[in-house]
Structures are given as structure tokens and as C-alpha cells.
Amino acid sequence: MKAVVFGGTAGIGRAVAQRLAARGDLVFLLGYDEASLARSAADLMARHPQQARVQWALCDMESPSGFAAALDAADVALGNFDAAIVTAAMFATQAELEADVELTRRLTTVNFANTVTFCEHARKRLLTHGGGWLTVVSSVAGDRGRKPVAIYGASKSGVSTYLEALDHKFRAAGLWVLCVKPGFVKTAMTANLKVPPFAGQPDAVARDIVSAMDRKRPLIYTPGIWRLVMLVIKHLPRFVMRKIEF
């Protein structure tokens, strides 16, 4: 694989970049913090001697005007990438979002509108390169309208719906769209939250993601148990959902 990883400087994205680099795939990092990009690239090279040169470019999910240039840079560095992996996103608690309408606007824009915009850029390139992988980390939070993730969940729900349709539409053309729905994963994003049962580690989640890409799957829950958890939650009647705080 020749993979662009948007968000490869932290958490799940970084773990995916490590997994790919370890088995000799080429990676190109995108992110919005220069120091963090340079360090993460150096780390990939130090850990995996076969990675002679890991390159990166600045790309801010809040400024879609930079998406094309960032992907151009990736194309040049990798010689036409065949995988785009998006983990970059924002998170805020429902309380923080309710207290700050501007934060709500920013988060929903980054997680939905700009993520879809980035994917559209990537999709077009992948199709011109003859196909490949478009892997986006959505969330189980998008599976059902729930009190603690009303806004964040809605932004992820939009992404999941978009990815499902992309898979229907472009699989025949050789585009393998993967929608990743992590449950709770122990990363910086969730460091301030109470850890629920079935919490996962980024490395195990990355393993699931890479294996789903290899198998060209359209959708995974990770850790796997969350498929069952969400199955139950999706079938709870509304009167129950109104009562519980989950």
C-alpha cells in the first residue's frame, strides 16, 4: 500500500501508520502540527529501518482550501497513493458543546462537511489512479441518537451514511471504502472520560483496521464486541432511550 494517513500523528491514526510501516507499506502523514508531524515521521523511520524516508505535509481539517495541495504532495512523495486513511477529527463532550454554539459549529463542520470534502478529493484521485482504499474512522456514536453524544454522534452519523453510499456506488470501480466504527478507545481524545467496559487500545484497533482493509471490508466495529453492544442499543425502544443516560 501507498497510504496517506490524515491524523497519523496521534492515537488510532498513529497506530495505523505504525502497523503499515512495520510491514513495509509506504506512508505519508497529514496533520496540522508541524512539530508533531516531523516527530512522528522520524519515529516511523527510527522504528522501521526499511522506511528510508517518511514524508509529511501540513493539512488542517478546518481549512478545506488546503486539501488539494496536501494530497498533491502525497501523490508526488508516494508516486500516486492507493490508500487514504482519515482519523483526524474533533471531539468535545455534550456539555461543552451545549455551552458553546461556536464549538458546535466548528466540530460539526470538521467532522462532517470537511471530512466529506476531504474524502471527495481523495476519492477522485483514487479512482483516477485505478482504485484503492478510502478508510475513514467514524464512530459507534453515529449509530443511534444518544443523550451524551447528541452532536458529536450526529456528525459521525453523517460520515457513516456517506461512506455506505460511496461503497455502494464505487466498489465496482475498484474503490474499497471502509467505515470504521470504534467503540471506546483509550487515546488522548478520551483521556478525560470515564472508561466504560470494553474499552480498546489504539494498537488493537489499528490491527483490526488494517486487516479489514486487507480483506476489503466495507464496515467494521472495533473492538469487535461493540457490534453486539450497538446491536442492542439500536433496538432499544425510544421510551427506554429517553430514560437512560447512555
Place this chain on the structure above:
Amino acid sequence: MDTLTGWGRLPEPGRELLDEDFETLTRGAVLSRGLGRSYGDSSLPANASDRVANSRFANRIIAFDQSTGVLRAEAGLTLVNLVRLMLPRGWFPPVVPGTKFVTLGGMVASDVHGKNHHREGCFGAHVRALRVRLADDRIVECSRESDADLFDGCLGGMGLLGHILEVEFAMHRIPSPWIWMERERVSDIQAFLESIATAAPQWPMTMGWIDCVKRGKGMGRGLLMAGRWATTEEAPTRHPGSPHEITMPMELPNWALNRTTTGFFNAGIFWGHVRNRASATMAPERFFFPLDAILEWNRAYGPRGFTQYQCVVPRAAGPPAVYEFMKRLTTLGAASPLCVIKDCGPEGRGVLSFPLEGTSIAVDMPVSADIQRVVNGLNEFIISVGGRVYLTKDRFTTAEHFRAMEPRLPQFQALRAKWDPTGRLRSAQSRRLFGDKA
């Protein structure tokens, strides 16, 4: 309320912040911590509202020089990660403690020692440079050449001089990824000390396990382990791989580990190794980190928690002092399934580093109503022979005893006054032992 705990599982109120960007995280922080493998309160805040930065997510390797082995990484890089990455490439850290679940930052802040202390000194002896965030939020790079006093203070300084952001040290080249190990059964403490002294010049790595429960004749019976890296001829051709680990499935009740069960446990270990002498090649993870085979084994001590008493008896005090210490241990009733003896070489440059030339003894003890009396009793003896305790294990030493056993304290406090004049950096331990304000 949120709490934080060390390996001994006695909580203190507080919470920690985690992020890949440890450098930013430490701005305004008063304490840093890694994997919380220190037993006592070294990594716990003095105050519930103190800003505590956890380095765990900052684990990037910044540079590795294949020709010299010099490695520079962020403080949160874990030993398990480093060992599994570098062993197949023919490199091993110069010094490792008895568990691989520690961070580089923690290894520096405790200036850890390993089975090779008599040869290689502490981890700090191999550190070339540190990048440190000071109490006033400035960031400095220190080494033996620049700001050497800060550098020396950070080695074993328990995080009290600054937040260690990056560590540069030299890895060792190893001839094979296997250890050649010899194990000898020893009948009592006298024989034990003789054997460990004989082994020291021949073996780069030594350590012993002794039975602290057995009294009278055979007190201090145990096993002596000695090892070195296997040569290419001795080593099996396959890679040792990573051992299978199981997790302690639940917290055991408080009574599960008591005098009788530990006695049986010890007899099992002692008589289980029936042959007097055995040798074999061994996977390095099993040799260096035997306790890691059961993850979260600290839960075996139950909800009351436990502590470890680790002290060093100076060589000058001689074997009789070690014998006397063992006697005190047994009369004070400090039963333990785990009593580890190590041979320490000369003191290093870390201002507050633990080891000094002599014999280090480490005993795990469940926390009981009696614990303060036991620790006080042991400390009184240790002070009388000119020894000291290991801060990273300590939870119960009193400020008074600490002052009595630590002639280097004024020097360390002077360093703190210089680098942290407003006294911002502190921990629950520094509050207890140094009299820092809460």
C-alpha cells in the same frame, strides 16, 4: 472522587492529563509520571488539584544511530516497546529494572538499577542528555557538560527538578538475543552472600531470591541467578519471541497472602528447583522481567494494597549486618513471597540515586495496621548501618528517618532551590519526606 495510585495500589486524590504532546502538557504541571510502577507515592500528587502530566502517549523515538547505538526518545517510551523493537536488531538497553512496564522518564527519575549494577551502574550512567521542562516553564537541554548539576539532580531526582521530556542514552550491542543463565541453590544467608560475591567478577548479571519466612537454621536459603548474553554458538537459532502473559483476573481477598501461604509459596519455589545447580539459555524477557509473566499481579494483595521495602546495606557493614537485617525482618513478621537480593556497585552521579556499594534487599509487604511499626523498625536498623531506602518503592518512611539516612539531602534541596526557587514541583512523597507544602 478521582484517585491515582502507584503499583502498591494505595490511592491519593488527584487526576492526570494525557496527550501525545507531553511538552505542552507539562507547561504549568507540578509533577510528571509514567506507568505508575513506582510502588509508593513518588508519582502521586501532593494535592488533589495539582496538575499532573502523564508521559505515556509521548513515546516517539527521535533518533537512533545504528552505528553507535545512541538513541533519543520522548520520555513516555516504554521499556517493553523498546526491548521488543530492538532485540531483533541486536540491541538492548544498558540497564533494565525488574519490570518492562516502565517509561524512560521513570527510569531516569528513579535512576533505576538492574541485575548488572555491579558492572554497569544505574541507568543514569548511560544517559547522555536530557531535555527538561523546568518549574518556570523554560525548557533546557542538560548533560554532563552543560548544566551538569541539573543533569545529576534529575538522575534519581524523582521528578522534583523538572519534567523530563526527552532522554538520550546509549544502547548496548548484544551478541545474540538469548541469555545464558546459571542458577544455584544456596542453603543460608551466609552462603548466599559468599556466592553472590564470587559470581560478581565472573558474571555481568546476578541476583538472588531468598526466603524471608524461614527462620532459624536455613534462614535466608534461596536461589542465586547469574547470567550473561549467550554467544552466537550457544544461542538457539530462533528468536526468543515475547512470552505469553496472563492477567491476574481479579483482586484477591486481603487474607489470600498471609504468613502460611507465603511460607508454602516459598517452600514451593525453593524445593521446586530440586537440582542444586542448573544452567540454560533463556529468553531475556523471562530472565530480566520474571514477574511480568502475570500482568497486574499487584491485585493479589487485595484491596488493602501493599508496599515494598527496599534498602541497601553498605559493604562496609559486612555480611553480619545483612544477617541481622534478615533477622529483624523475620522477627518483625514481614512475610513475603518475594525477597530479592542484589549486589550493588559504587554510587553513581545521581544526587539522590539509591544504590551504594553493598547489598540491596527488597521485600514486598501487604499493608496492615502494623506496617508503620515494621518500616520504622527496619529503618532504624538501616540508619544504624549507614544504609538507605529506595524512594521509588517507599511509602512509609518518616521525614525524620529520611533525614537521618540521607546526608545528600541538603545538596539536593540546594539544587531544588536553584532550579525551582518558588518550590512548585512536588509530589505526595516530597510532601511526606521533604516537608514540601501541600
